[in-house]
Amino acid sequence: xxxxxxxxxxxxxxxxLPFASALLTSCESIYYATNSVQNxxxxxxxxxxxxxxxxxxxxxxxxxxxxxxxxFPICLYKTGENxxxxxxxxxxxxxxxLNVGGGIYSCPCHGSEFDTKGTVxxxxxxxxxxxxxxxxxNENIYIQIS
Numbered sequence: 001x002x003x004x005x006x007x008x009x010x011x012x013x014x015x016x017l018p019f020a021s022a023l024l025t026s027c028e029s030i031y032y033a034t035n036s037v038q039n040x041x042x043x044x045x046x047x048x049x050x051x052x053x054x055x056x057x058x059x060x061x062x063x064x065x066x067x068x069x070x071x072f073p074i075c076l077y078k079t080g081e082n083x084x085x086x087x088x089x090x091x092x093x094x095x096x097x098l099n100v101g102g103g104i105y106s107c108p109c110h111g112s113e114f115d116t117k118g119t120v121x122x123x124x125x126x127x128x129x130x131x132x133x134x135x136x137x138n139e140n141i142y143i144q145i146s
Contacts, residue, residue, distance in 0.1 A: 030100065033063035033076070040146035042067060044076060046139050062100060062116070064089075065143065072097055074132065075105065076141065077116040086132040086143045087118040093125035105129070 033048035042065055049060045062077040065086070072090040075098075079085050089098040089105065096109035104121065105114040113122040118129030133144040 031060060031063050032073070033065055035065050035067065037067055037069065040144065042074070042143040042145055044141045044143065046136070046141060049078065064100070070145075074143065074145075075100055075116075076134070076143065079116060082136055084134045084136075084141055085117050086134050087114070087116075088130040088132070090130070091125055092120075092127035092129060093123075098129075 031048075033044050035042050035044045035048075037043070044063065044065055048063050051058045051060060059078070062075055065074040065076055070088075072088055074086050075089055077085050077087070087105065089100075090096075091098055091107040091109065091112055093107065093110055093112050096107050098105040098107055098114070103116060105116070105118075106112070107125070110124050111122065112120065112125035114125070114129050115121055118131045120126060120128055135142050135144075
């Protein structure tokens with residue numbers, strides 16, 4: 001390959017890299033839900049899963065929940081009709097904060113992966129994530145944190 005063709009190929013690759021990266025990442029952005037804390041319960045309105053675009057409502061598959069009392073956020077993931085799993089986003093291997101995307105939680109520190117119910121998919125972590133009991137009442141999701 002001659003120098004000119006090499007430089008042109010490198011230039012195209014460098015320009016295209018950000019676009020490729022954007023395409024490969026999860027289409028769903030991270031949304032932090034508004035919430036309140038009552039005793040040992042976090043209250044998240046069901047409406048926090050709604051997205052209004054062009055007068056049409058679509059739904060998020062998950063929201064992040066952060067409170068002043070928690071060192072790590074909680075991911076509230078919709079797993080079915082009126083079924084939600086709340087998982088602490090703290091890796092059970094070395095305590096790094098997990099990333100959400102592509103239907104899994106992944107650890108940026110050592111590569112552990114968990115499914116949306118908190119079960120280990122890939123080590124080095126060997127313990128499932130801490131999850132919290134959830135229930136729905138009066139258009140709210142209640143996360144029992146104690």
